[in-house]
Structure formats: C-alpha cells, structure tokens
Amino acid sequence: MTDGADDLDLDLTDPVLASEAELAFEGALRPRSLAEFVGQSRVRGQLQLLLSAAALQQRTPDHILLAGPPGLGKTTLAMIVAHEGGRPLRMSSGPAIQHAGDLAAILSSLVPGEVLFIDEIHRMARSAEEMLYLAMEDFRIDIMVGKGAGATSVPLDLAPFTLVGATTRAGLLPNPLRDRFGFTAHLEFYDEAELEHVLTRAAGMLGLAIDGDAVAEIAGRCRGTPRIANRLLRRVRDYTLVHSGGSERARADLERVRAALDLYDVDALGLDRLDRAVMETILTRFGGGPVGLNTLAVSVGEEAETIEAVVEPFLVRIGLLTRTPRGRVATPAAWRHFGRQPEASEVEAALPLDDL
Numbered sequence: 001m002t003d004g005a006d007d008l009d010l011d012l013t014d015p016v017l018a019s020e021a022e023l024a025f026e027g028a029l030r031p032r033s034l035a036e037f038v039g040q041s042r043v044r045g046q047l048q049l050l051l052s053a054a055a056l057q058q059r060t061p062d063h064i065l066l067a068g069p070p071g072l073g074k075t076t077l078a079m080i081v082a083h084e085g086g087r088p089l090r091m092s093s094g095p096a097i098q099h100a101g102d103l104a105a106i107l108s109s110l111v112p113g114e115v116l117f118i119d120e121i122h123r124m125a126r127s128a129e130e131m132l133y134l135a136m137e138d139f140r141i142d143i144m145v146g147k148g149a150g151a152t153s154v155p156l157d158l159a160p161f162t163l164v165g166a167t168t169r170a171g172l173l174p175n176p177l178r179d180r181f182g183f184t185a186h187l188e189f190y191d192e193a194e195l196e197h198v199l200t201r202a203a204g205m206l207g208l209a210i211d212g213d214a215v216a217e218i219a220g221r222c223r224g225t226p227r228i229a230n231r232l233l234r235r236v237r238d239y240t241l242v243h244s245g246g247s248e249r250a251r252a253d254l255e256r257v258r259a260a261l262d263l264y265d266v267d268a269l270g271l272d273r274l275d276r277a278v279m280e281t282i283l284t285r286f287g288g289g290p291v292g293l294n295t296l297a298v299s300v301g302e303e304a305e306t307i308e309a310v311v312e313p314f315l316v317r318i319g320l321l322t323r324t325p326r327g328r329v330a331t332p333a334a335w336r337h338f339g340r341q342p343e344a345s346e347v348e349a350a351l352p353l354d355d356l
C-alpha cells in the first residue's frame with residue numbers, strides 16, 4: 001500500500017463521494033518512486049542513472065522526453081522524476097500553450113530546480129517551441145517589448161529547470177526541439193506478467209479479493225496498458241459488488257471477470273469498440289486494405305490522430321494490422337479473428353457503417 005491508499009476510505013454508496021473515490025483511486029495508484037514503478041526496466045535503469053548523476057553533482061537533471069502511446073505511465077514518470085529528486089513539479093500541456101507569452105509566463109515563474117512537465121508537447125504553438133529552444137539550452141528567454149519598428153527584445157534569465165516532455169507522436173517534434181532533450185525514453189506496451197503485477201497491486205489498494213486466473217484474464221485483455229488495466233479492474237469491482245448483493249467479502253473469480261468484460265465490450269484480445277470498428281471497416285469496406293489513414297478516419301468517424309496514436313500501435317503490435325507505403329492492411333490473423341474470408345469482403349462492402 002502507498003500513502004495514498006488512505007484516500008480510498010470513502011463511502012462508495014454516495015454518488016458524489018463515489019466519483020471522488022474514483023479520482024482518489026487514480027491518484028493513489030500512481031507509483032511514487034522508480035522502485036515502485038512496474039515494468040519498463042530499461043527506461044527505469046536509464047532514468048535512475050540520469051537522476052543519480054545529477055544528484056551527485058548537485059545540478060538539475062537533463063531534460064527528458066517520454067514517448068509512447070497513452071496510458072503507459074508518462075505522467076507518472078514525470079511525477080517520479082520530481083518526487084525522487086525532492087523537486088517541485090509544474091504541470092502544463094501543449095494545447096494550453098498557444099502563444100509564446102503563455103510559455104514565457106510559466107518559464108519566468110519557475111523556482112530553481114523545478115520540474116516542468118509538458119504533456120502532448122507536440123501540440124504546442126510553433127512560436128512557443130522556438131522560445132523553448134533557448135530556454136532549454138541557456139535557461140534564458142528573449143521577451144519582445146513593443147511593436148513594429150520600435151520593438152526590442154529583452155533577455156530574461158530563468159531559474160535552472162528540468163523539462164519533462166511527453167508525446168504520443170515523437171515523430172511530429174521538430175528536430176531542434178528533439179535534440180535538446182538529454183534523454184528520450186521510449187515506453188513500450190507492458191507484458192502480461194507486468195500487468196498482473198499492476199492489477200494485483202491495484203486490487204490490494206481497492207480492497208478487492210480476486211483470484212489469480214481472474215487477474216490473468218484482465219491482464220490479457222487490457223491492450224498492454226496499465227491505465228486500461230486499472231479501468232477494467234474498477235468495472236470488475238463494480239460487477240462483483242453488484243452481483244454479490246454488496247457483500248464486502250465478495251470475491252472476483254474468473255466467471256465474474258469474463259462476464260464483466262463481456263458486458264463492457266472488451267473482447268478476448270482486448271479490442272474495444274473503436275478497435276473493432278477500425279478493423280471491421282478495413283476488412284469489409286476496403287477488402288482488407290490498403291487504405292489511407294484519412295480515408296479510414298472519415299469512414300470510422302474518428303480523428304486521424306486518435307487512430308494513429310491510440311488505436312493503431314496496439315493493432316500493429318498484436319499483428320492484426322500492418323502499415324505499408326500504400327496504406328493500412330489487415331493481416332491474415334485479422335481475417336481469422338473477425339471470422340471473415342477475404343473473398344466475402346466485397347459482398348459486405350455495401351454495408352452502411354452503422355451495421356458494422
């Protein structure tokens with residue numbers, strides 16, 4: 001149990017308190033140290049070295065870029081970087097920094113040694129990005145005063161800080177920005193043993209008794225992602241609570257886990273509704289592909305960025321989808337998983353999207 005577990009001692013029958021409890025649960029679940037952080041052993045080792053070297057030399061750690069799909073622990077790692085070094089943490093995000101002035105206001109108010117976390121850093125305004133280059137390198141920014149011919153730039157010294165940037169799309173970062181990070185961590189999907197560890201820890205904090213095979217079933221269906229693992233566990237907790245008449249001693253067994261996950265539309269491979277809509281669209285509307293990302297996004301009614309950053313990495317990883325220069329293509333494993341034959345696809349191509 002971590003310190004945050006005490007926050008969970010709330011009355012779950014009160015709807016307001018229950019949602020507070022869910023939030024408290026999210027917060028309490030975040031590991032507070034690298035030792036508590038499950039999996040990503042390579043990244044953990046690299047970060048540990050970087051932080052230890054900075055501590056020995058009594059300087060701020062180098063800037064760190066965390067890259068990888070959503071829910072793998074980027075925010076958690078940023079918090080750990082601050083916590084391990086006993087440094088304050090300022091949190092912001094790319095979409096919130098739409099002008100250089102927004103960034104100047106944040107940078108100029110940092111205290112020495114502060115960790116600045118910018119989530120979705122690839123979505124920051126270009127003018128702010130340019131200001132960040134100088135800030136990262138020299139701990140200095142140039143502020144423009146006045147307008148037109150009379151405008152002058154006034155240098156402003158900043159307190160030394162560590163920037164931790166997070167991105168689901170490292171490829172979108174301009175090279176000058178990427179090069180100014182002292183270390184880039186690429187977070188990978190978690191394997192099932194690691195997810196079982198995450199789930200067992202979370203179940204303990206939630207006070208949920210759960211069988212080993214039931215934990216393994218959730219681990220196999222959470223797309224290699226701790227955030228999804230924790231979310232599914234909460235639904236299993238709800239299901240167990242309701243189907244045992246609210247008994248405190250209820251146990252989540254394999255049967256209950258399967259029933260809960262089926263109810264919430266999570267299939268045996270962990271595909272959810274959006275994953276399935278994407279795959280079925282490729283299989284039925286486009287005969288298995290190739291199909292371009294934008295065409296696919298319009299057909300599914302979802303943002304191209306969401307498909308590229310959230311849906312595709314997992315589908316590629318489990319071998320249902322490949323990316324080719326001509327577009328996305330379903331693999332033979334995808335045809336098998338969806339119980340379809342390539343020849344049948346043209347017949348079904350006339351189906352409207354709602355029928356998928």
Ligand SMILES: Nc1ncnc2c1ncn2[C@@H]1O[C@H](COP(=O)(O)OP(=O)(O)OP(=O)(O)O)[C@@H](O)[C@H]1O
Nearest residue numbers: 029030037038070071072073074075076198226227
């Ligand atoms: N290695 C881990 N061990 C235990 N729990 C983890 C781990 N990584 C993530 N989690 C849990 O998963 C949840 C999501 O993690 P986090 O918010 O850090 O992901 P993220 O990569 O920042 O996601 P996003 O890109 O969507 O912001 C958190 O509740 C956290 O407790």
